Amino acid sequence: MTEDYCARCGEPRDAGEHLACDAALVLEPPRYCVRCRRRMVVQVVPTGWTARCSEHGELRGGDVVDPLGR
Amino acid sequence: MTTTHPTDAVGDGTAAVGYPVLEVARDQVLDRGEGLDEGQVLAVLRLPDDALPELLEVAHEVRMRWCGPEVEVEGIVSLKTGGCPEDCHFCSQSGLFSSPVRSAWLDIPSLVQAAVQTAATGATEFCIVAAVRGPDERLMAQMREGVAAIRAAVDINVAASLGMLTQEQVDELADMGVHRYNHNLETSRSYFPNVVTTHTWEERWSTLEMVRDAGLEVCCGGIVGMGETLEQRAEFAAQLAELAPHEVPLNFLNPRPGTPFGDEPVLPATDALRTIAAFRLALPRTILRYAGGREITLGDLGTRDGLLGGINAVIVGNYLTTLGRPATDDLALLAELSMPVKALNATL
Ligand code: SF4
Ligand SMILES: [Zn+2]
Ligand SMILES: [Zn+2]
Numbered sequence: 001m002t003e004d005y006c007a008r009c010g011e012p013r014d015a016g017e018h019l020a021c022d023a024a025l026v027l028e029p030p031r032y033c034v035r036c037r038r039r040m041v042v043q044v045v046p047t048g049w050t051a052r053c054s055e056h057g058e059l060r061g062g063d064v065v066d067p068l069g070r
Numbered sequence: 071m072t073t074t075h076p077t078d079a080v081g082d083g084t085a086a087v088g089y090p091v092l093e094v095a096r097d098q099v100l101d102r103g104e105g106l107d108e109g110q111v112l113a114v115l116r117l118p119d120d121a122l123p124e125l126l127e128v129a130h131e132v133r134m135r136w137c138g139p140e141v142e143v144e145g146i147v148s149l150k151t152g153g154c155p156e157d158c159h160f161c162s163q164s165g166l167f168s169s170p171v172r173s174a175w176l177d178i179p180s181l182v183q184a185a186v187q188t189a190a191t192g193a194t195e196f197c198i199v200a201a202v203r204g205p206d207e208r209l210m211a212q213m214r215e216g217v218a219a220i221r222a223a224v225d226i227n228v229a230a231s232l233g234m235l236t237q238e239q240v241d242e243l244a245d246m247g248v249h250r251y252n253h254n255l256e257t258s259r260s261y262f263p264n265v266v267t268t269h270t271w272e273e274r275w276s277t278l279e280m281v282r283d284a285g286l287e288v289c290c291g292g293i294v295g296m297g298e299t300l301e302q303r304a305e306f307a308a309q310l311a312e313l314a315p316h317e318v319p320l321n322f323l324n325p326r327p328g329t330p331f332g333d334e335p336v337l338p339a340t341d342a343l344r345t346i347a348a349f350r351l352a353l354p355r356t357i358l359r360y361a362g363g364r365e366i367t368l369g370d371l372g373t374r375d376g377l378l379g380g381i382n383a384v385i386v387g388n389y390l391t392t393l394g395r396p397a398t399d400d401l402a403l404l405a406e407l408s409m410p411v412k413a414l415n416a417t418l
Contacts, residue, residue: 008327010170026393027365027392027394028391028392028393029391029392029393031170031171032170039172040172041172042151042171042172042174043148043151043174043176044147044148044151044388044389044390044391044392044393045147045176045180045183045184045187045387045388046145046146046147046187046188046191046386046387046388046397047184047188047191047387047388047397048388049388049393062388062393
């Protein structure tokens, strides 16, 4: 998957450095869709997280188990 | 009078060096269980880094003597995220800043699942949080349904943090079986106007009084490292001691992009540890919980130092909008330190 945008700050990947962003993403869920730069709808729960772009679908981290199996 | 200068306790210029405020702490807090007052807390906050090991040791002894070795483990979850009308300058969930956090509601099945997964870590507390000034009818309806569903599914204490309450809402939460209510004063009364302008410290205090009078356990803490002075940190500890909450969650500022405090520096680990110990010495019997920001402020090593310096409760796993270290890491650390996880319905 191409990453055109930074998942933390939303700026283009090739515009400047994102080292601090990449480091921060160890302890933060992504906020921007890396393909279209939309702000995603993010849900954090104690054991995981989901981040949904209305165009490009959902990302998951941790052990999130969706009780509805979506 | 207390000073922060070491004295030659032996008298012949050889070994032991002591700090007067720590001697006072041993006598007053450790032996008699009386917390340090504002001036004494300030003296602790002004101790040099050299004094830190001794300070943490005294704070740990106080915690062991007046609270015991158990650690209370909690998970927290955001029922309603973002879009808050308030302007707390540290908060990525305010709708007034250009934060990337979007509004979202957690559905009830996901809320129950989060409670089940939290209980599976060994946690006995599950706190439901909403980014609101105070609850509206929709939020109270979600709480009614959500708390009932959690209680039917899993054995865990349910707490809530929904902003400022009316008396009716306090009573309703108590009816639902919410056993503890979190409402942070966030900082000292004198610094609060630099942090929040859309409501007052006194408004928060009055919600806390209603919660306490209704017989709910009061959970009230705040965030250090928001630009407050050491005097204001000591003032805050004294104000919390006056409130005497059951629990004090201690956060360290994690500067969030887009918020007014987004460019504040992260608190040095030594300052964070001094604060932990000072708050323990001001609040000898309170559950003092590690909340947000410890990962970036203290790291793994500092986390351990804090647990040996006054902390006796943790939030495990993720926070509301940011991630924490895995619950398994914290539980392994507690086992290594021979600190048992507090069992359900036990009293600290
Ligand atoms: S009231 Fe709570 S959610 Fe709203 S801005 Fe303040 S801290 Fe954030
Ligand atoms: Zn970036
Ligand atoms: Zn997208």
